[in-house]
Amino acid sequence: MAGAHRSAPPSPAEGEGFGRGALEAVALSPGADLDGFRAAARRLAGRGIPPERVLWSIGEASGLFGAPAPAPSSEAPLSLPRGVGEMVARVVPHRDPERYALLYDLIWRILQGERRLLEISSDPLVHRLERMRKAIARDLHKMHAFLRFRRVAGDGPERFVAWFEPDHHILGAAAPFFVDRFRGLDWTILTPEGSARWDRETLAFGPPGRREDAPAQDGFxxxxxxxxxxxxxxxxxxxxxxxxxxxxxxxxxxxxxxxxxxxxxxxAARTGAMIEREPQMPVKRNPARAVAAMADQAPDSLEALNAIIRRLEPLVPGATQAVLGEGPVGAAIAFVGEQPGDQEDRQGRPFIGPAGQLLSRAMAEAGIDRGEAYLTNAVKHFKFEERGKRRIHQKPTAGEVSHYRWWLDRELDFVAPKLVVALGATAVLALTGKAIPITRARGPAQFEKPYAGFITVHPSYLLRLPDEAKAEAYAAFVSDLRRVHALGQSLAA
Incomplete structure (x- = not known):
C-alpha cells in the first residue's frame, strides 16, 4: 500500500502475522483525513494496540475530498489533555507520510501515563510534531496572504476564481477564513489537489483544478x-x-x-529624494506643530492627502505605517473606527483583523457591500505597547484623537459620503469633539456636518463580551447596520 509506515520494525512474533503480533493495517484517504484518523485512533487505543503493531497507509480515492466519510466509531472518546486535539488537527494536513504514525505514537504514550508529554519540547517526537505544526501555520498564513481572486468575465452573475498551490493539504483548513472574509462573494479556490466553492450560502469541496481554469487577470x-x-x-x-x-x-x-x-x-533614487525632503518635516515629536505643517500643504485630493499622511511621523507611540481609508470616493456610507490594530498596521489596510472580519460579516448580513462603502479610522496609526513578542493595543487619548481630527475631516470632505457611521466612543469623539456614551446615543445622530450620522458599537466590543452575551449583542449590531443600510439608500436616492 502506498504511503505505508510503521513506528518500528516488527519483532519475530509480529512477523508471523497472527495472534498478538499481527499487524493492524489502517488505510486513510488522501489529503487531510482528520475524521478517519480520529476514528482509527479511538479504535486502536480502545483495543490496546501499540504503535509498533500499526501499519498506516494512504489509500486511493477519487480526489482530495472524494473518499467516503468514515463509519462512526463505536469506541468511546479518548481522555486526552488539552492541546492534543489541536496538535492532531494541525499536523494531519502535513505532507509527511509518517504524520499519522507519529500522532498515534503521541496519543499512545499519553494514554500510557505520559500525560504532560506535549510540555516536553526536548522530546524528539514532540519536537518533530511541533515543527510540522509550525509548517502548517506558515502555509496557512501564505494562503491567507497571497491568494488572489479574479473576476470571471461574462454576462452572468458575478463570480471570482483563484488559483493557489499550497505546500501541504490545507485547503479544508484554509477555506473558512475566506468564507468569513468574502461572505458576500461567489468564489472558487482551485488547487492541484482539490477545489473549494462558496456560493454565498454553502461551502463545498470538489475535484482538483488547473491553473488555466482561473482568469489570468481582471480589471481590478x-x-x-x-x-x-x-x-x-x-x-x-x-x-x-x-x-x-x-x-x-x-x-x-x-x-x-x-x-x-x-x-x-x-x-535608491526614491530614498535619496525622501532624504532631501526630510528637512521640511518637523524633527521632534510635536503633534500640534506637525499637523499645522502638514495642513499648510493644502491637499487638493484624497490621493494628495494620503501622500502627506504617509510621510507624517506617527502622532501616537508605535506604528509601522499609516493605515489609510479604503473604499470608493463618493461612497454613500462611510464607517469610522478608532485606530488600526496589529494586523492592520502590518498589512496597511483598515479592518482586516478579528474585529474587521466581524464587521465584514455583519455588513454582509445587513445587506451592505463592503466594497461599496468607505472604511477608515479616527487615528491613522497603531498605538501599542510591546509585551514580549506581543503588541498590545493602547487606547488613544482625547488629545491624540484631536490631533488626527484635521485629517479625518479632510478625508471625509473628499469622500463626500451621505451617511457616516461612528463605530465606538473614539469615533464619536473624533467626529463631534464630545465624549458621548454609546448606550445613550446609539442610533441616528447629528454631527453638525454635511452628512447624516449614525452611532453604534465598535465590533471589537463584541469580541470582548463573555460567550453567553455575544449572540444577543451581535444580533443588535446587525440590526443597527440594517438601519444604516436603509438610511444610506434613502439618502442616496
Missing part, C-alpha cells in the same frame, strides 16, 4: 498595483526579507508582484 488589478506601489517604502527595501516572506513561487499569481522589479530598481 491595475488599481491594486497602483495601491501597492503607493505603499511601497523604498527605504526599507530588503530583497532577502522579501523573498523569505513572499517566496517567488507565489509571484505569478499576485498582480502587485509585476511592479516589484521596477520598484526595486527605483528604490
Amino acid at each position: 488589478e491595475s488599481g491594486w498595483r497602483d495601491y501597492y506601489e503607493s505603499t511601497f517604502n523604498p527605504a526599507r527595501t530588503n530583497l532577502a526579507a522579501m523573498r523569505a516572506e513572499m517566496p517567488k513561487k507565489y509571484w505569478r499569481n499576485m498582480p502587485e508582484t509585476a511592479a516589484i522589479p521596477g520598484l526595486v530598481r527605483q528604490a
